[in-house]
Amino acid sequence: xxxxxxxxxxxxxxxxxxxxxxxxxxxxxxxxxxxxxxxxxxxxxxxxxxxxxxxxxxxxxxxxxxxxxxxxxxxxxxxxxxxxxxxxxxxxxxxxxxxxxxxxxxxxxxxxxxxxxxxxxxxxxxxxxxxxxxxxxxxxxxxxxxxxxxxx
Amino acid sequence: xxxxxxxxxxxxxxxxxxxxxxxxxxxxxxxxxxxxxxxxxxxxxxxxxxxxxxxxxxxxxxxxxxxxxxxxxxxxxxxxxxxxxxxxxxxxxxxxxxxxxxxxxxxxxxxxxxxxxxxxxxxxxxxxxxxxxxxxxxxxxxxxxxxxxxxx
Numbered sequence: 001x002x003x004x005x006x007x008x009x010x011x012x013x014x015x016x017x018x019x020x021x022x023x024x025x026x027x028x029x030x031x032x033x034x035x036x037x038x039x040x041x042x043x044x045x046x047x048x049x050x051x052x053x054x055x056x057x058x059x060x061x062x063x064x065x066x067x068x069x070x071x072x073x074x075x076x077x078x079x080x081x082x083x084x085x086x087x088x089x090x091x092x093x094x095x096x097x098x099x100x101x102x103x104x105x106x107x108x109x110x111x112x113x114x115x116x117x118x119x120x121x122x123x124x125x126x127x128x129x130x131x132x133x134x135x136x137x138x139x140x141x142x143x144x145x146x147x148x149x150x151x152x
Numbered sequence: 153x154x155x156x157x158x159x160x161x162x163x164x165x166x167x168x169x170x171x172x173x174x175x176x177x178x179x180x181x182x183x184x185x186x187x188x189x190x191x192x193x194x195x196x197x198x199x200x201x202x203x204x205x206x207x208x209x210x211x212x213x214x215x216x217x218x219x220x221x222x223x224x225x226x227x228x229x230x231x232x233x234x235x236x237x238x239x240x241x242x243x244x245x246x247x248x249x250x251x252x253x254x255x256x257x258x259x260x261x262x263x264x265x266x267x268x269x270x271x272x273x274x275x276x277x278x279x280x281x282x283x284x285x286x287x288x289x290x291x292x293x294x295x296x297x298x299x300x301x302x303x304x
Contacts, residue, residue: 049293086238118204120288136272138290141201
């Protein structure tokens with residue numbers, strides 16, 4: 001393996017920027033995280049429970065809709081592992097998510113809910129730095145450690 | 153892109169062998185699909201709804217348990233797309249699954265059920281050919297095309 005710690009740091013930073021952009025609800029910032037140009041067509045995104053979306057435009061549209069419908073979201077990443085070979089980096093992590101759950105903008109009925117998603121994020125090395133090429137997030141449906149938190 | 157059609161064919165074949173091995177319930181055959189040796193530690197597998205499993209041994213153990221509890225399973229792959237860069241291949245596909253659903257080996261209560269999973273399969277080029285390095289399967293929970301098939 002010829003993985004440099006600088007590359008690992010750069011990929012970890014690019015990954016953190018993905019989640020920071022979603023937390024900020026900033027589509028322009030999110031757009032800079034994703035691969036573009038010659039890679040735009042082959043971009044793939046799977047949101048938890050969704051089918052695959054292909055192509056940069058379709059992927060960014062989906063995030064715009066998700067962010068427009070999310071009043072508050074925060075990610076706590078755990079189990080972050082990075083493997084780099086050549087110009088491809090595969091990062092896997094668990095997204096521990098805190099989000100607001102409300103209906104019809106009625107803030108009085110809004111509350112916080114937690115969730116756990118596991119993600120595979122594949123980055124490509126480009127002249128502009130590491131860019132996200134594939135994101136696959138999926139819900140963890142089975143409790144992993146007898147952790148059965150429940151409200152009401 | 154320097155992707156050769158031979159490489160794409162070889163990756164597509166390795167991917168087909170993954171599902172053929174599971175259909176056959178053949179753990180030895182499945183073990184040959186997965187990366188080994190220096191890559192064994194970094195192998196990752198996400199079964200639908202599961203957290204990440206890491207390392208070749210843990211991953212193969214999980215498949216042994218799943219196959220021991222699956223009397224019949226058949227995969228119809230659609231939307232297979234392969235992207236290769238250097239020694240890494242990213243294959244995405246939809247697994248249209250037909251499986252037996254029964255309880256306690258009571259064959260009279262067993263019936264077939266369908267399901268849809270989307271998968272990201274990352275392969276590495278090794279001296280022995282393309283080997284599976286990461287498998288991430290996740291359930292498609294939302295209907296994608298107004299297809300709301302329901303039995304009883």
